[in-house]
Amino acid sequence: MTRTVDVAELVDRAREGQPRAVARLISLVEDASPHLREVAAALSPFTGNAQVIGLTGAPGVGKSTSTSALVRAYRERGKRVGVLAVDPSSPFSGGALLGDRVRMGEHATDPGVFIRSMATRGHLGGLSWATPQALRVLDAAGCDVVLVETVGVGQSEVEVVSLADTTVVLLAPGMGDGIQAAKAGILEIADVFVVNKADRDGADQTARDLKHMISLGRRERAEALWRPPVVKTVAARGEGVQDVVDAIDSHRAWLHEKGELDRRRARRAEAEIEAIALDDLRSRIGDLHGGSALTTLAKRVVAGELDPYAAADRLVEGVGG
Template sequence: MSVPDLVSGARDGDPRAVGRLISLVEDESPLLREVMAALAPYARTARRAHVVGITGSPGVGKSTSTNALVTELRRAGKRVAVLAVDPSSPFSGGALLGDRVRMQDHALDPGVFIRSMASRGHLGGLAWTTPQALRVLDAAGCDVILVETVGVGQSEVEVAGLADTTLVLLAPGMGDGIQAAKAGILEIGDLFVVNKADRDGADEVRRHLRTMLALADRGEGAWKAPIVKTVAATGDGVAEVAAEIERHLGWLEESGELVRRRTRRARDEIESIALTRMRARWGDVHGRSELDELADAVVAGESDPYTAADRLLDVLGA
């Protein structure tokens, strides 16, 4: 299928067309330029999808929670996409996925699009491919896109940068409440969910979190991140999570923060495409290059990194 066919197929909600376009993103295809140009006009006309990032340490019940949330959103008649992003190791290129099978509850529902995406890291990795996949899903008419990250640490912070609303999952007995807070989780969460709330310690996790959030209070007019208790396996509390996600979207729209976040995302996206193109000229992708020669000179003590950077910019004609 040609790019115009794929784009019009995706617009009509054909899951195969959507899947093919996301494969082009994942493969960092040269066709992406044409795809993105063809998708841009739809951004103007369509009510845009609400992008919800879901993050949390392994073991908190992220998959089960995502699954339960999809059920809840479908009940409200929304078209939903789940994008499971695997930041992989930059070294092996291996994927950590495999547990995606559990989304089979929704596998036959045409109103749900589910896709795992590995960031192969040839170019900009997660930060490069995810926003483009979001554009495809947006154009395909999704109301809500759940972006679930496999992994911890920096990838969580990156997901927050890509989402309109970031949901942070915690669970009792993980011993990581404080660690999570330290790792910057407090600052990225718009909504906190204490899952496995039927287990001992759930109230303690919530209490602890509440104290930490009070300390990190962002002041008058700022969004106050709510804490919801759930048992995702039974669906308890999930309706409340969906309601809080919707409430946050309302706040984002009223406060002007939605446009600010989306503009910031567009900036990052434009910049990373530009950087990728420059890297190709410097030879980050192909064999030996100007950059290699300069690095040799720095290692040999014949040049310093600043002088080398000047030379590199000269190569660009910049």
């Protein structure tokens, strides 16, 4: 059952801001439909305009509330806003067991806001290609700002964050300590730190810890010219959200001034191309000998007859040949 898809028309309608066209295009790229390449080619000339902001942090720091507050702030400035929630614990990504946190409801009927949840499929490379493609759709659809919300500090999250022009890392007092989080590499990815739930005990301490860490980090890496600001918010009441927007603006100005925006976007494109290429190569591996090559080689490795490198060489021969 193939529905006829007029990609050119969909792209036209998406560019006019029709939410259903935007949603349909994202579905086409997310599901790796046969139209994926056609969609990518059709979008290409219209991309590169959106400001991409990544938001990340451990579960419980208030990412969804902060995202929602930022959407509101950008809407008040008249911006068209896209949200990609790649947080498996997000209420928007369908992974929620409870429906009690859906705070984005207020934006659901706003024609200037596109909200899309990206389910984490659990397969290697899933997010690394689907999310940038969804981002391209929102970009081509005329979003001035796209917020990419991810959870945690794992490798896949860092990958997704690498899509962003500006990465905002959220913390909350009493969620382990700031130092703990820093160990997991957030210092390297954060352009702006937000200590949310700043009305709670320990917020000042968390902010101080972060600032101390940042100054230590700068001593080690003199080339790190951008000093991530630490902003305190109570996102649920909208407090400090304007400061976050200001910090993001400052960072963006810095990116422009230093030519860093172009470098980041070139790196982003490299990662995106590489991920697609590797996904293609992975599926070629899967197809070798009708899909049985890997299984056969794995059995021999388990039996100790073959080491995994020798097995991999045989696979790669098959792909290259």
